[in-house]
Amino acid sequence: MEKTGEPILRMRGITKEYEMGEEVSVVLKGIDLDVYRGEFLAILGPSGSGKSTLMNIIGCLDVPTSGTYELNGKLIADEDEKSLAQIRNKEVGFIFQSFHLLQKQDAWSNVELPLIYANLPEKRRRERVEEMLTKVGLAEKMHHFPNQLSGGQQQRVAIARAIATEPTILLADEPTGALDQKTGAQVMELFHSLNSEGRTIIMITHDAKIASHAGRIVSILDGNICEGQLEDA
Amino acid sequence: MLNPAVVKQSVQMSLQNIRSNKMRSFLTMLGIMIGVTSVIALITIVQIVSDSVMGEFSSLGAGTLTIMASSSPMKNGLTDNDIKELEAIDGIDGVSPTVSLTTASVVDGEVYENTSVEGKSDIYFMHDADIITGGRGLNHMDMSGDTYVCIVDPKYVKTAMLGHKVLGSEILIGGFRYTVVGVRGKDESMSSFMSDSSGLDGTVIIPYRNALSMTGSNDVNSAEVYVNPAYSMSDVEESIRNKLKNMYNENDDYYSVINLESMMDMMNSVQGMMGTMLGGIASIALLVGGIGIMNMMLTSVSERTKEIGLRKALGAEPSRIQAQFLIESVVLSVCGGIIGILFGLLIAFVAAKLLKTAFIISWGAVALGFGFSGAVGVIFGWMPAKRASELNPIDALRSE
Known part of the structure; x- marks a missing residue:
């Protein structure tokens, strides 16, 4: 898709430091990043490169030590826990490597969860859940529990849950990490079709092959970011 | 703020948790059960006995004075x-x-x-x-x-x-x-x-x-x-x-005048004193029960750290997490309370049969049992729920 207008995600000079006793470890050393609406971006980096920290900041689970971060026109600074939760609910759809489904709830209730937190009325929730589960191809398994579903199906439930609130960005952390090649490919296909519907996807991975599915790749190494794929990554 | 869907889901989930940890939940509820059982049984028995004594007094003694002249x-x-x-x-x-x-x-x-x-x-x-x-x-x-x-x-x-x-x-x-x-x-x-x-x-x-x-x-x-x-x-x-x-x-x-009404007043004050004593016993039992609940809730929070992290990532505000765990602790405690009420009434019923007096359900005592167990759930669930709500979502998601 074309990069048009203002970026939907805009980072300038993002740093993140952790104090560990007397030492201060700098994990992110000034990240500049623009993501436009409808982009499929892969953030590629080995473990320890700071990509998890970057993901936490993008996902509003954490706030940067310095720098500015704007998501959907909103400045994410020193927000309190409550407003961060509301921002996550509205703007970010998380997809995790290990799915993170509630094991004691069926597919339906798992997808319903973010809609409950969004205070959607019951009738609208029902429509949304049905629509989302159908979209990911699980119309027949709406009331199955996670342990009755294959890994690929569980990740589809997680994707349905992530897109349920129509968030500004989908944030996927190693989405195929726990899947075999074939189901991984199917999940990537689903990402492509979601992207072609105009959804913005940011995928964090250490796997260059998976990253190559994305329309654009940025690499992160030792807390610095650069456009494209590094030779040694 | 407290969305009915959240309440419904929390109640369902806590019932699921109680079912999937039957033994642990039962042991946790035992304290509350014993406390509420004893309160209900004692209050009801005292009420039954004093009702029948009072009834007799009033049939004999309303408007009557007795003179004993030796x-x-x-x-x-x-x-x-x-x-x-x-x-x-x-x-x-x-x-x-x-x-x-x-x-x-x-x-x-x-x-x-x-x-x-x-x-x-x-x-x-x-x-x-x-x-x-x-x-x-x-x-x-x-x-x-x-x-x-x-x-x-x-x-x-x-x-x-x-x-x-x-x-x-x-x-x-x-x-x-x-x-x-x-x-x-x-x-x-x-x-x-x-x-x-x-x-x-x-x-x-x-x-x-x-x-x-x-x-x-x-x-x-x-x-x-x-x-x-x-x-x-x-x-x-x-x-x-x-x-x-x-x-x-x-x-x-060589003479005395007995006023049954003043004796009834005395009975009433004795009943009041018994009530205070029962209150004391009840609060100790409920304190013990409450500590059990707090213990189980703390265990539950640490077992479900990942779930809490996920809920936060999906947009649950801290207050919602707190409400969820508070509801769970109230459900747990009220379940114990309900069982306690049933047992207490059963004991009082048997006692009434043995004393050959009419069995009367004291709704005040039932309400008290409910209220107490609910209050214990809130008071002792507060700290674990607060702790859950304050968990850092990143650490929580990472925990295995």
């Missing part, structure tokens, strides 16, 4: 004149002398050694009209001292006259033949329950003068005073005391 060196008891004087006091509707003795009675040649004979006057039957279930009570004509009629109680009928015609048959007491003219109703009160289990053959009521002649005295030692409802009991009691003081020449060692 023999002093100068005086054998209350004379006819004394009774007339007492009846003349303002606010007294009537004075009914009572003469009680135990003697033998004979029906159809059969001897009943332990018959309780009560001498009463017509005034007693005037004021307790309901007491007669068959025939008639004693009337003014029977009071001359040479009329030989009597009233029998159901126990006497059962002991001595089973299968006989009761009204019109004759009982030999103290050498005189008494004709049965009436039957007293069975009263369900505590005292009749106790006299049922005593060795007495039953009670025969005869005119009090006849009873007096059997005792060989002209004076009565006990009398019921019926007070006009328009007058204050304590004022009338005071007048009676003054009168008695006069009759006994200022020597107050």
Whole structure:
């Protein structure tokens, strides 16, 4: 898709430091990043490169030590826990490597969860859940529990849950990490079709092959970011 | 803020958790269960017993004062004149002398050694009209001292006259033949329950003068005073005391006036004290139960750290996480409370059956049980829920 207008995600000079006793470890050393609406971006980096920290900041689970971060026109600074939760609910759809489904709830209730937190009325929730589960191809398994579903199906439930609130960005952390090649490919296909519907996807991975599915790749190494794929990554 | 869907989901999830950890949940609820059971059982039993005692008091004692006059060196008891004087006091509707003795009675040649004979006057039957279930009570004509009629109680009928015609048959007491003219109703009160289990053959009521002649005295030692409802009991009691003081020449060692209403007041205050004591026992039991709940909730929070992290990532505000865990702890505690209420009522029911009194569900106690268990859930769930709500989502998601 074309990069048009203002970026939907805009980072300038993002740093993140952790104090560990007397030492201060700098994990992110000034990240500049623009993501436009409808982009499929892969953030590629080995473990320890700071990509998890970057993901936490993008996902509003954490706030940067310095720098500015704007998501959907909103400045994410020193927000309190409550407003961060509301921002996550509205703007970010998380997809995790290990799915993170509630094991004691069926597919339906798992997808319903973010809609409950969004205070959607019951009738609208029902429509949304049905629509989302159908979209990911699980119309027949709406009331199955996670342990009755294959890994690929569980990740589809997680994707349905992530897109349920129509968030500004989908944030996927190693989405195929726990899947075999074939189901991984199917999940990537689903990402492509979601992207072609105009959804913005940011995928964090250490796997260059998976990253190559994305329309654009940025690499992160030792807390610095650069456009494209590094030779040694 | 508290969205009904969140509440519904939290209640469902906590019930799921209780089911999937049956043993642990049961042990956790045990404390609350025992606390609520004891509170409900004790409150209900105290209520049942005091209701029945009160009921008896009010059937005997509403508007009634009892005079006990024993023999002093100068005086054998209350004379006819004394009774007339007492009846003349303002606010007294009537004075009914009572003469009680135990003697033998004979029906159809059969001897009943332990018959309780009560001498009463017509005034007693005037004021307790309901007491007669068959025939008639004693009337003014029977009071001359040479009329030989009597009233029998159901126990006497059962002991001595089973299968006989009761009204019109004759009982030999103290050498005189008494004709049965009436039957007293069975009263369900505590005292009749106790006299049922005593060795007495039953009670025969005869005119009090006849009873007096059997005792060989002209004076009565006990009398019921019926007070006009328009007058204050304590004022009338005071007048009676003054009168008695006069009759006994200022020597107050030999008489007493018993006001059942003031005894009821005392019963009430005893009941209040019992209530306070029960409250103390209950709070200790509930404290122990509450600590159990807190322990289970803390375990639950640390076991479900990842779930909490996920919920936060999906947009659950801290207050929602707190509400969820608070609801879980209240559900747990109220479940224990409900079981406790059922057990408590069961125990009270059995106790009521054993005491042969009516079983009454004290809704106040049930509400108390509910309220207490709910409050314990909130109070002891607060800290674990707060802890859950303050978890850092990043750490929580990472935990395995």
